[in-house]
Amino acid sequence: MTEGDFGALDIDRFLRNADQQMARAGEFQKVLQELTGHAQDPDGLVTAECGSAGLKELILHPKAMRLNSGELAERIKAVIAxxxxxxxRRVSEEMGAVFGEENNPMRFAQDPEGGMQVLRQAETAYNRTYEDLMGELDRIRQRMEG
Incomplete structure (x- = not known):
């Protein structure tokens, strides 16, 4: 990092972007509370609705009681899943709408290795910036001593 590079750092833009991300996160939090996932088994005997707090509703058709307990349990587990x-899927879609697909945090849920790659890149950039900064500070110290 050279002396001129410090001037290129746009703190105001960085802070505006951070404020925008925080506003988006607040907006998404409201949307998340309303999102639900729905499913029903092929025979229409078991229906489930899940929200951010977990299972919101489980509906068993009266005919479901004719199933043996093991089969009913398996259907319930499958429908909840x-x-x-x-x-x-809905959360990921909403995150993409709020944050944009490129910045959608849910994309790493489907691709954890991609998330690790982004973290490694960030670490490399951080280390390089730190080394550049420390080198620049050392040069400044040497100029002040000399």
Whole structure:
């Protein structure tokens, strides 16, 4: 980093972007509370609705009671899993709408290695910036001593 690079750092723009991201996060928090995922088994015997706090509703058709307990339990688990997956899909869509697809944090849920790659890149950039800054501070110290 050279002396001129410090002037290129636009603190105001950085703070505006941070403020915008915080506003988007607040907006998304409101949307998240309203989102639900829905699912129903093929026979229409078990229906589930999931929200951000978990299972919101489980509806068993009276005919579901004719199933043996094991089969009913399996259907309930499968429908809840589908409703949860539907909720995740909706959350990801809303995050993409609020934050933009490029900045959608949910994209790393489907691609954890991609998330790790972004973290490694950020770490490399941080380390390089730190080394440049420390070198510049050392040069300034040497000029002041000399």
């Amino acid at each position: 589908e409703a949860t997956a539907d909720l995740q």
